[in-house]
Amino acid sequence: MTNTCDAIVLGLGGFGSGALYHLARRGARVLGIERFGIAHDRGSSHGQTRIIRKAYFEHPDYVPLLHRAYDLWHELERETGRMLLHPVGLFIAGDPACESVAGTTLAAQLHHLPVERLDARAARLRFPGYRFHDNFAVVFEPEAGYLEVENCVSAHVAAAVRHGAMLRIGETVSGWSSDGRSVTVTTDRGTYSAASLVITAGPWAGQVLGGAGSAPGAPAWSETLRVVRKPVFWFAAQKEYDVDQGNSTFFFETPEGQFYGFPRLDGKTIKLAEHTGGEEVRDPLTVDRGLHPADLTRVSAFAREFLPGIDPEPVTHSVCMYTKTPDSHFCIDRHPVLKNVVVGAGFSGHGFKFTTVLGEALADLALTGQTNLPVGFLSISRFEQPSAAQQK
Ligand SMILES: Cc1cc2nc3c(=O)[nH]c(=O)nc-3n(C[C@H](O)[C@H](O)[C@H](O)COP(=O)(O)OP(=O)(O)OC[C@H]3O[C@@H](n4cnc5c(N)ncnc54)[C@H](O)[C@@H]3O)c2cc1C
Numbered sequence: 408m409t410n411t412c413d414a415i416v417l418g419l420g421g422f423g424s425g426a427l428y429h430l431a432r433r434g435a436r437v438l439g440i441e442r443f444g445i446a447h448d449r450g451s452s453h454g455q456t457r458i459i460r461k462a463y464f465e466h467p468d469y470v471p472l473l474h475r476a477y478d479l480w481h482e483l484e485r486e487t488g489r490m491l492l493h494p495v496g497l498f499i500a501g502d503p504a505c506e507s508v509a510g511t512t513l514a515a516q517l518h519h520l521p522v523e524r525l526d527a528r529a530a531r532l533r534f535p536g537y538r539f540h541d542n543f544a545v546v547f548e549p550e551a552g553y554l555e556v557e558n559c560v561s562a563h564v565a566a567a568v569r570h571g572a573m574l575r576i577g578e579t580v581s582g583w584s585s586d587g588r589s590v591t592v593t594t595d596r597g598t599y600s601a602a603s604l605v606i607t608a609g610p611w612a613g614q615v616l617g618g619a620g621s622a623p624g625a626p627a628w629s630e631t632l633r634v635v636r637k638p639v640f641w642f643a644a645q646k647e648y649d650v651d652q653g654n655s656t657f658f659f660e661t662p663e664g665q666f667y668g669f670p671r672l673d674g675k676t677i678k679l680a681e682h683t684g685g686e687e688v689r690d691p692l693t694v695d696r697g698l699h700p701a702d703l704t705r706v707s708a709f710a711r712e713f714l715p716g717i718d719p720e721p722v723t724h725s726v727c728m729y730t731k732t733p734d735s736h737f738c739i740d741r742h743p744v745l746k747n748v749v750v751g752a753g754f755s756g757h758g759f760k761f762t763t764v765l766g767e768a769l770a771d772l773a774l775t776g777q778t779n780l781p782v783g784f785l786s787i788s789r790f791e792q793p794s795a796a797q798q799k
Pocket residue numbers: 417418419420421422423440441442443449450451452453454456457458459578579580581607608609610611612615637638639680727728729751752753754755756757758759760761
C-alpha cells in the first residue's frame with residue numbers, strides 16, 4: 408500500500424494538536440484523527456485554564472524545555488492573533504522542605520530563574536485573600552501564569568490546517584499496525600496509511616497502545632499508564648480574589664495534599680482543585696462525570712482553611728483525567744519496538760504547558776527518528792520490560 412501521507416496523528420487533544428501543528432508547519436503531509444470534536448470536554452484538555460511555570464519542582468530537567476515552550480506559545484499567539492498565555496504569576500506555598508517549595512527553589516537556582524521568596528508575614532500582606540501558616544515559605548514566580556486550554560488546542564489545530572493539515576473529526580481509531588516502514592490505521596470510517604504514526608490518545612493511550620503496541624519488550628502499558636479521575640470546582644469569590652487586584656495563580660502544599668487554583672478571571676468565580684489523589688478510572692469513556700459529596704470534602708476543607716473569603720459550596724464543577732506514569736514523568740519517545748510509531752503519553756497531570764515544545768519533539772521524532780530537544784529523561788526505556796530473550 409502506498410503511503411497517503413507522511414504522518415498520522417491519533418488523537419487531537421493537547422499533544423496531538425501540538426504535534427499536528429509542528430508537522431504541518433514544516434511541510435509534512437499530515438492527517439489528524441479525533442473521535443470527538445476539537446477542544447472537547449471528554450479527555451484531559453478542558454476546564455478553561457492550565458498553569459504554566461518555568462521553575463519546575465517536578466524536575467529541573469524540564470526547564471530547558473519550558474524556555475522553548477514559552478517561545479513557541481508566543482509564536483502561536485503571533486500566528487493566530489490571539490493571546491493564549493497570561494503571565495499573571497504563580498505563588499507556591501508550604502513548608503520550606505516540602506516537594507513543591509524546595510523543588511521550585513532548586514530549579515530556579517540551577518537555571519537562574521527570577522523568583523521571589525516571601526515569609527508568611529510578607530505573603531499575607533501581598534495576597535490578603537489567603538491564609539499562610541507561620542512556618543510557610545512562599546515562592547512567587549512572576550513569569551508564570553495560565554494558558555487558555557481550549558483556545559490553545561483550537562489555535563494549534565487551526566494553524567495546522569492553514570499549513571495544510573488534513574482532519575478527520577468524529578472518527579474513532581479502532582486499530583493500527585506497523586511493518587516498520589509504514590503504518591496502517593483503521594477507523595470506524597476507513598483505512599489510512601502513512602510513513603509514521605504519532606499516538607497522542609491521552610487517557611486512552613494505554614488502550615490504544617495495548618493492542619498492536621504490546622510487542623515483546625514494550626512496557627506493560629496498562630500498568631505504566633494509569634488513569635485517574637480529577638474533579639475541578641468553581642467557587643463564588645469576592646473582588647479581593649480578582650486577577651485585577653494583583654492575584655496570581657496559586658499552589659499550596661499542606662499536610663493534607665497539594666491544592667491549586669486560579670484568581671477570579673470572570674468577575675464571579677475562582678477555580679480550585681486538588682493535584683494529589685484521585686480514584687483510578689477503568690474506562691475513560693465512561694468516567695463518572697457527576698459530583699459526589701466525597702469529591703468535595705477535601706477541596707472544601709482546603710478552601711475553608713486557606714481561602715477564607717470564598718463560599719466553600721461550588722457553583723459548578725467539571726471532571727477531567729490525569730494519565731499517570733509510575734514516576735509521574737512523561738513518555739516522549741519512539742515506540743521501543745515499532746520505530747516509525749511515536750508516543751506522547753503519561754503526562755501525569757502536569758503536561759499541558761508543554762504541548763507546544765513536545766509537539767515539536769513528536770514531529771521531529773516522526774519525521775527524522777530523532778530530536779535535538781532534551782527529552783532523553785522522558786524515554787520509554789525506563790518502563791520497558793525485559794524481553795523474553797533477555798530474561799533467559
Ligand atoms: C484537572 C486537570 C488539571 C490540570 N492542570 C494542569 C496545569 O495546570 N498545567 C499543566 O501543564 N497541565 C495540567 N494538566 C495536565 C494536562 O491538561 C494534560 O497533561 C494534557 O491536557 C494531556 O493532553 P493529551 O493530549 O495527552 O490528552 P487529551 O487532551 O485528552 O487528548 C487525547 C485525545 O485523543 C483522542 N482519542 C483517544 N483515543 C482515540 C481514538 N481511538 N480515536 C480517535 N481519537 C482518540 C481523544 O478524544 C482526545 O481528544 C491538568 C489536567 C487535568 C485533568
